[in-house]
Amino acid sequence: MKYETVIGLEVHVELATQSKIFCSCSAHSYGAEPNEHVCPACCGMPGMLPVVNKRVVDYGMKAGLMLGCHINRVTTFDKKSYYYPDLPAAYQTTQWFAPVAVNGLVEIETSKGKKGVRIKQIHMEEDAGKLVHDIREDTTHVDFNRTSVPLIEIVSQPDLSSAEEVVAYLDRLKNLLRYARVAECEMAHGTMRCDVNLSVRPEGSDKLGVRTEMKNMNSIEAIKRAIEYETARHIDALENNTEVLVQETRRWDDIKGKSFAMRTKETAGDYRYFPDPNVMPVVIDDNWFDEIKSSLPEFPEVKRERYMSEYGLGEYDTEQITKSIALCECFEEAAKTCGDAKNAANWIISEVMSILNLRQMTYDMLTVSGKSLGELITLVSGGKVGRANAKKILAAMFDDASINPEEYANANGFVISNDTGLIDKVVKEVVESDPKSVADYKGGKEKALMALFGRCMKELKGNCDPQTLRKILIEYIDKI
Amino acid sequence: MIYTAKKDVNSACKIVAEDMLLTTDMPTAAGSKMLDGYMSLLEAEVLTILKDKGYGVCGKADVGEFAIDLLGETSYNGANTADGKLLNSSSEILKANEADAVIALDVNGTTRRAAAQNGLVSVKPTYGTVSRYGTVPVACSGETVSVMAKDAKTCRKVLDDIAGHDDKDGTSLPESEIAKKADAKEIKRIAIINDMMADVSDDVKANIDSAVAKLDVEVVNIDSSVIASSRPAWNILMSAELCNNVSRYDGVKYGHRAEKFSGIDELYTNSRTEAFGDLLKTAIIFGSETLSTENYMKVYDKALRTRRVIVEEFAKIFAEFDAVMIPACSKAFYTEDDVKADKYVSYKENFYTAPASITGLPAVVAGGVQLIGKAFSENALLELASKI
Numbered sequence A: 001m002k003y004e005t006v007i008g009l010e011v012h013v014e015l016a017t018q019s020k021i022f023c024s025c026s027a028h029s030y031g032a033e034p035n036e037h038v039c040p041a042c043c044g045m046p047g048m049l050p051v052v053n054k055r056v057v058d059y060g061m062k063a064g065l066m067l068g069c070h071i072n073r074v075t076t077f078d079k080k081s082y083y084y085p086d087l088p089a090a091y092q093t094t095q096w097f098a099p100v101a102v103n104g105l106v107e108i109e110t111s112k113g114k115k116g117v118r119i120k121q122i123h124m125e126e127d128a129g130k131l132v133h134d135i136r137e138d139t140t141h142v143d144f145n146r147t148s149v150p151l152i153e154i155v156s157q158p159d160l161s162s163a164e165e166v167v168a169y170l171d172r173l174k175n176l177l178r179y180a181r182v183a184e185c186e187m188a189h190g191t192m193r194c195d196v197n198l199s200v201r202p203e204g205s206d207k208l209g210v211r212t213e214m215k216n217m218n219s220i221e222a223i224k225r226a227i228e229y230e231t232a233r234h235i236d237a238l239e240n241n242t243e244v245l246v247q248e249t250r251r252w253d254d255i256k257g258k259s260f261a262m263r264t265k266e267t268a269g270d271y272r273y274f275p276d277p278n279v280m281p282v283v284i285d286d287n288w289f290d291e292i293k294s295s296l297p298e299f300p301e302v303k304r305e306r307y308m309s310e311y312g313l314g315e316y317d318t319e320q321i322t323k324s325i326a327l328c329e330c331f332e333e334a335a336k337t338c339g340d341a342k343n344a345a346n347w348i349i350s351e352v353m354s355i356l357n358l359r360q361m362t363y364d365m366l367t368v369s370g371k372s373l374g375e376l377i378t379l380v381s382g383g384k385v386g387r388a389n390a391k392k393i394l395a396a397m398f399d400d401a402s403i404n405p406e407e408y409a410n411a412n413g414f415v416i417s418n419d420t421g422l423i424d425k426v427v428k429e430v431v432e433s434d435p436k437s438v439a440d441y442k443g444g445k446e447k448a449l450m451a452l453f454g455r456c457m458k459e460l461k462g463n464c465d466p467q468t469l470r471k472i473l474i475e476y477i478d479k480i
Numbered sequence B: 001m002i003y004t005a006k007k008d009v010n011s012a013c014k015i016v017a018e019d020m021l022l023t024t025d026m027p028t029a030a031g032s033k034m035l036d037g038y039m040s041l042l043e044a045e046v047l048t049i050l051k052d053k054g055y056g057v058c059g060k061a062d063v064g065e066f067a068i069d070l071l072g073e074t075s076y077n078g079a080n081t082a083d084g085k086l087l088n089s090s091s092e093i094l095k096a097n098e099a100d101a102v103i104a105l106d107v108n109g110t111t112r113r114a115a116a117q118n119g120l121v122s123v124k125p126t127y128g129t130v131s132r133y134g135t136v137p138v139a140c141s142g143e144t145v146s147v148m149a150k151d152a153k154t155c156r157k158v159l160d161d162i163a164g165h166d167d168k169d170g171t172s173l174p175e176s177e178i179a180k181k182a183d184a185k186e187i188k189r190i191a192i193i194n195d196m197m198a199d200v201s202d203d204v205k206a207n208i209d210s211a212v213a214k215l216d217v218e219v220v221n222i223d224s225s226v227i228a229s230s231r232p233a234w235n236i237l238m239s240a241e242l243c244n245n246v247s248r249y250d251g252v253k254y255g256h257r258a259e260k261f262s263g264i265d266e267l268y269t270n271s272r273t274e275a276f277g278d279l280l281k282t283a284i285i286f287g288s289e290t291l292s293t294e295n296y297m298k299v300y301d302k303a304l305r306t307r308r309v310i311v312e313e314f315a316k317i318f319a320e321f322d323a324v325m326i327p328a329c330s331k332a333f334y335t336e337d338d339v340k341a342d343k344y345v346s347y348k349e350n351f352y353t354a355p356a357s358i359t360g361l362p363a364v365v366a367g368g369v370q371l372i373g374k375a376f377s378e379n380a381l382l383e384l385a386s387k388i
């Protein structure tokens, strides 16, 4: 018999706000000491009251709109109770009754073509802390830096049917949420986490099979492996009666390549949801809604279309730049400033992206402004700064985004000199100091000229038009 | 124990804070062994405001465990009694003239019962007009900071000083709303609700009669079974919120931790079993049940809907009357035997205090009677109270 897999996802995404959801502690604990970013509120001490970080609602709305959702204009927060040491107040504030966004649709593309995935809802909630097990001392330490960091949970309908579709869906979420600059969505950093609900049924059947929920996949690859394993396990159970499938939560062990049922104690339980009386319903009025709506970026495919038709970029260039909203913004501004879109695209792809890669930065971490980049490009195309020096200026702009390229070029002697007297002087010195290279060149060794040229350029600190230098150098040697 | 902590202060106006208000220079236990010796990192906003205005906080008054009992008898320090009668710490301090006013957290009516039985005045202001920041949370949807003093004038002064918007409290009303207090109209027509008079002792009835006699207002007796249903609805909401709010006390981060346990589950269970008293444990179990998936709609949600009906009922009454007069408790005093006979007596006696708790309406107790008014009418209620 042929089977089909039915998959729904619950994706947790950490919102990229500066502060936590209900207190003013920093939401960025990467590299911080344990419990450095905590206060009585996010440590579950009595007395402090939750005050909703408006930014979190902004981002929740943006995410909802990017994923084609309806925004609930009155959205409420609820308490979900359970005991675990990483949850300091023994309840998580989440959205149970009126989530910020519902009924969305996300389009994905796979080898089988395009497909819509329905979004059931997106709700905002706070993250829990981290437990650190010390095997040596046989103790467990609690780190509350991450408690109350804002999350959204994106719940899809069971519209996915393969690992390929799941990967395409996750990529799409990541792309859209990054475009709206609401989240980083990096599984390796834990800013995107994914639980997979999976069942299997005979192809064509309209009855759903027994569903299991899998947790603990830490990479896209792990998700693929987990889906493939779990699908095979379900089919095997149905075909060969190897086991009886039960609705349960399973933990994926990527090293063993298997999923294991979690103890019922870890999963069962009644979360006793109820409205949080300390958080008043958030009312999204038209002004607020319109403000968010108008702040949304162009969708990636709209941008791609436009880059090719409006700027005349090729498919490869377009694909590269539209990988990141930061690159897009930088490109568009640079193109406007220098008036040469193709040149701007070139600079982004060959220079900007290679520095980002070299510095192991994500594309979204780009801080160089498109305006400055455009000015730099103008300096080069106008013959004021050599390409090699322009790269140095760009590197400096990565270190300090406030640098003005022209001022920096002037201050650091990066401006091309039209002073042929200086070039003549340098050529004379270099040629006279290296009679061997001169002889080699005259003997027919083209390479020797390159060496002389290089030394002249170095003496001139790169501030010379290469053609001019070459011409003067050859003329000088010919005269000897 | 009357005081859980004392401090020498040099101020013309001395305040005692109930031990439900967090202080950074004195411990806060909320009457629970769980928080024995707990030093807070933050101070109740109302105390900060009062200190800024020149008041001196000269001590903390003991309270019953998380302030849900009758008068404070469930404190882990033991009940305060005299000749078998239950005493209330805050009232004793005021009667002994050791402070000019007490700042309390009115969770389940303790302050109002205490004021009624000790000839004191207390005011529970309109919900959202006084910051709850820095109070030990129990039943957040209805509890308010309240003031108790020997007379209405002092209550008024202190309340005026602490009322106001606080950004740190998400339920705090905007200043423009709170300002409506200034427009409170003089009270001329009062309704006495017959349903609330049926089970009270003769001396409580006498208090009502005497108050009516002293006041130059029109008094009409009306029936309202809806107002009388405040108690079960409030008991459900209060217990559910309490259950959730005290879950944070698990022995992991601070507070009492059992010496013997193996594993995290036992750490929780043993610590809480050792540190919590009977009434609290019952409230936790009851509250937990009301929120279960099975019971949510038929119990908790029903209580929420009942709350709306009660609010509407008050609105109807206030279309005709300026205030409602009911008792604050069923009798003139409680004894140790009352609690021995029924551990959960405070869940019954709050019949009289639940209507104002569940609606957030202002309530003033004076002369052994309770006046409940429209939202923002506390000044008019206090004005009337000064004549009782």
Ligand SMILES: [Zn+2]
Binding pocket: A020, A023, A024, A025, A037, A038, A039, A040, A041, A042, A043, A148
């Ligand atoms: Zn915090």
